Amino acid sequence: MTDYDAVIIGAGHNGLICATYLAKAGHRVLVLDGRSEPGGCASTREFATGFKVSDCAQWFSQFDRSINKDLNLDGAGLKLSNAKTTISLQPDGDHLTLDGDHIAGAGVDPVDQAAYREFRKMMQRFAKLMTHLYRGRPPKLVEHNWRDRFTLMKLGLGLKMMGREYMQDMMRIVMINIYDVMNEHFKHDALKSTIALDAVTGTNMGPRSPNTVYSYLHRATGEFLSQTGTTQVIGGMGALGAVLADVATKQGATLQLDSPVASITKTDDRVSGVTLDSGEAISAKLVISSADPKTTFRDLLGYEKMEVGMARRVEHYRSRSGTAKLHLALSSLPQFTGLTDRQLGERLVITPSMDGMERALNPMKYNEISTQHTFDISIPSVADASLAPANQHVLTAIVHYVPYAPDMGWEAARPQLLTTLLAELEVYAPGIGSLVTASELIVPSDLEASHGMAGGNWNHGELSIDQALMMRPFPGSTQYATAVDGLYLCGAGAHPGGGLQGLPGRNAAKEILKRGALS
Amino acid sequence: MATSPPTLELLETVVNQYDAIVIGAGHNGLTNGAYLAKAGLKVAVLERNPYIGGATVSRELHKGWYYSNCSYVSSLLRPEITRDLELPRHGLQVVPFGGGATFMRNGDHFGNYSDHDRHYRELARHSKRDANAYDRYSADTSLQTKLIRPYLLRTPPDPTSLKPRDLRDLLEFARSFMNLGEEKLLDTIKFWTASVGDYLNEYFETDVIKAHMAGSGIIGTALGVYSPGTAYVLLHHYMGDVDGNVGAWGFARGGMGAIASSLSKSFQSFGGEIICDANVDEIMVKNGSVTGVALKDGTEYRAPVVVSNLDPKRTFLDIINPSDLPKDVLKKARNFKIRGSSGKLNIALDGLPVFHGLDPKNKLMAGDLHFSDSLERQERAYDDWKAGTWSKDPYLDMMIPSLTDPTMAPPGKHMMSVFVQYAPPKVEGREWTDEDKDGFEKSVIDQISNYSPNFRDLILHCETRTPREIEAEVGLTEGNIFMGELTFDQLLFNRPFPGYAQYRGPIKGMYMCSSGTHPGGGVMAAPGANSAREILSDLKRPNTVPGEYADD
């Protein structure tokens, strides 16, 4: 008998969710993580004394509520803030607010307001259709079995039931760019760019790039499945990890932290367990990795343990990212022009026009630092005082676009970029620079080093259409089971991707149970 | 007041009465007219310009030199149509060319050879690994080409329709993809959604090799080499053939005007009429059906069938009264993306320019020549277009047809065609000025001169066309050479708009046959033919339009 039925690599949210579902079904599960606390990218770290931030995920907005229900996370102590309004900051202080279906401010007119309601309605209709695909394994198209055929049927029917106009529209826009779609629907520049930002967050694409509607749709689907709106986790993102770890262990899963995995072992034709950095060998019927595909296959398993066509696909799997995090420790609450103190707790967005976003993107392509960036800002200490010392505040922002390896090197680039970012913030929050007592930039290569995420991509690999759905991460390994017997994927590198949806973990567990892989 | 005798009026109406009127004597309009006339209809093709051809023209703009001043090479012209309309009998001869190269900044070049072994050695000169990988690339890309070719001469099925014919066509379409097997099918989807840069990166390591091939992915598009969807555009440059040699390109002897000329002769041989200097003002509609067209000078031509060979924007926004159109069509036409991104220089040369590193007698000179030796340069050229200006370091597709076709220039002299990416439809949001045009021309001449010491001195005459000229002279809105961008939202059953992708317009009797319909742009004549097939079917006339040859 093996040490465990399943060993799960990575105690991030997907790994813990997967573990919980499997443990609930009575299986012996071990979750391993090299870090000292659970949560992975949804964990809390004190980057300066008393100032707590999350390395990546900043918002809780796409988490599938069915997982919440199945695992009773609310009962286990998960607390969320109220849903945030998105405030798209304008230099003149007359900001654009987006609250559900309502938009106001910045001179937006009734035509655009009506158009926005229509757009939201359409997107939610599309998202509703996508849920047929998201809450389950992506169907195979040729080698499908009856389960896949059922999914395809539901999809086809759902498509037809959307009505001819919506159906035509979806099939028309799903592969194109957000820039053109925005220009079709709206006139207001800031409105267009604020929505466009949602389409490109977490990617290295600009609004003109085809595939951006798909990434927007992915996010919209997550939000539809979540129904929480954009919220923050009270206690810091790490509270999510803590709750999930608690739930997992209560269900019977074993959690072992400070245990980095060195390699996945293979015996004969199948995977047989893992070996830790410490040298300890653990045997299991299945190994389920929530690490990104490149790390899983190239670093943990090793190319010499798989066939070459597959190794080639791993090498070709794209994980580029232009996304960075900015963390600021502030000695007091900053003043943003045109915002009340209470509003500082909302989701604050700074973005140039869509053309400006494209211009901001260009230097990244050539390994240079941009002079203008987009910001998705949270000052979580407004709603949650535990995240900063008394009367002080912490600001965290998702920033685009930064190069992976600037020609000048990060040592020189980091201070330059920081100065630029602070100067950009000054325009909207005069004096903020003088409040900064500590600062930190987390760039893609940092995430690679600290979290083992190849390329530093939050989705564990680009979520472009050719790496999505029944092609994620690549043909041969798309339904959570990989082409290597006994090895499964349950992280964002599997369908449906990232965004803190929890679905890869849940779907992987259900797939394993349905296949009887652990019997 | 003297009134004209009723008999004269009656005569006029009878004289201008046709079974079908085609607006626009571009190659698709002429093809459409020819098939309708072949079926026995009385057809008139109306052309605004004093000459026919649209973008397939040869113009003697400098005495002794003929310019294919818009389209300049032929590969995609359907052989079924060429044969069927007897175009060779009417004067068309397409001569394939070999060769082509990308010149490098370091004085070297990367040459393109049609012979497999020869091409291997050229690739191997740069990288043995890439030379070997080329076979894998060829096989994978050929697979994609073969998948799509059978659908060029077919009407796209409507996936939202429940009509038996559409369901049957959709099923057949799906089946050809399913036959690939799971992995190859997924690879096909990946190919259709990938960028040409990422696609090429999966095969090759050498910059100039990638750059040479990537150009085919951006020609005529509003996209860059790293924009998803550009790998698909490769197909538009690979899926043609000359005499069954798939992927080959050729020159129409006498310039591209020979295509229009042979099509017009074929059309006329079936009794068709071509009327030039006929500028259509409006398609006339009565009680929901078309009755004909009215010209700007008041002349009317009557017909129960009117086919527009103008691009979809022009068709629905310029020559139809908005009150005759459903609202959704107006909206879709306004949103139809047709941004131009190309320009052209047509140059008369006093001799053959010498390019660094290449013997002027080298066969490579007869093919397509380029100067952008890296993907980065091509991407930067695209950045300029996005910023609303012409590329400072433009991607050029340069050819010297007179090295293959002796009719284009006097002996020993040459005609050079330079196709340029990128040039925006508007410069920083405003109309092109003559100053802009000069700046654009200079950027191209400078680019070529960087690689040739004697080029500048050989220039006898230069015709420069920005999107402004292309739109004004050819009627291609915003100067888009494909009459509509080739992105998935405007291809197949989405071209030009969902619900109107089977050549029928929203008004009874109104049809479309331009490149703004499936299978899209490039000199294919397929849109014209497919449209004719639908028209004849609606009129319950026997079909004269051929299907495609079995392709193996």
Add this chain to the structure above:
Amino acid sequence: MSLASRDTMLLTTPFHSRVAAMCDLNDWGNWMGYTTPNAYFDVELEYFALRSTTGVFDLSPMNKYRVTGPDAQRYLNRLVTRDIAKLGINRVGYAIWCDDDGQVMDDGTIFRLGESDYRICSYQRADDWLAWNTLGFDVTIENESDTVVGLAVQGPTSCTILTLLGCTDLNQLKPFGMAHYTFEGKPLMVSRTGFTGDLGYEVWVPPESAEALWDQLFELGHDYLIKPIGGSALELARIEAGFLQANTDFMPSEEVVRVGRTRSPFELGLAWLVDFSKPLFNGRAALLKEQANGSRFRFALLDVHGNKPAEHSFILKGDKQVGTVTSAAWCPTAKANLAYAQIEMPHGAVGDELVAEIYYQRELHWTRLLAPCKVIEGPIFKSAKRWQTPAPPY
């Protein structure tokens, strides 16, 4: 930079001056981009040199890759389907490699030059595939195609001639063995390998030794009736011997466009090269599945009635077309009409009686012939000399 590109025009091997001097027929072909002779003076006589005396064939265009590094053996074992660990130093093995679907990409020979030092010799180019295979291994691949040239010296008097050249005790070399000598101060390697199914050797030298080697061979071999032989004669010999040829009997899988045109080792009669006791090799999972579920096709060796070669023929069972011929020849030594065919399962088992639909032309008159044929076990031509050690003198 040179203005002309003639340096990349048609290539010739380092033996070319000698080859051209002897190519009376001026009948040239293109092998891998090199100018190579189809025939020197008479295809049939050249073939008989291989069977009766000695024929010399220029092997230089073959692709050669040197595989070195601590993981060289593990690397090769993942690459090929047979267990390469069993190959000793100074031994040569025939091997095939497959893609992830178990379809054959190419075949070749693997020379073990040292503990962790190998050379792959293949008909097709493999730079890209071999490079991809290096992921995860500490190994170096070097393309040696231009730095190692070779001659096939095949036939009953070949051992004698080479011994005269300086290959001492060559007759002791076992089949698939290698021996190292020097020739005019440069290395000369001899392997007892070949494509003719008879006594024969392949001789490998650096390019600068080429012309001198040819001259000496032909001078020393004169009394032993040495002859140069071209591609056509070699083709005849290999068909008679039962050897497969890439691009004739199977398509290298990575170059295939059309679905269903690739073949697995089982479908090529190469099951003996597939060693499932090896832990991992490329194609293993797919081949295990095929072994369990059955193959689509079978490789059949056909003994065709009559003397009209069944070239490009369809193979019929009753009315139904069940296969096609890939290689066919009238084999002069075996005096048999042989054909290789790809037959759809379940047909084509040894003993199966089928019909070959042959079209042949005489003086522009075509005849359609339905020739009965039978699937036989192994090649009819079996040369004892091929396996004899010590190798016979003639």
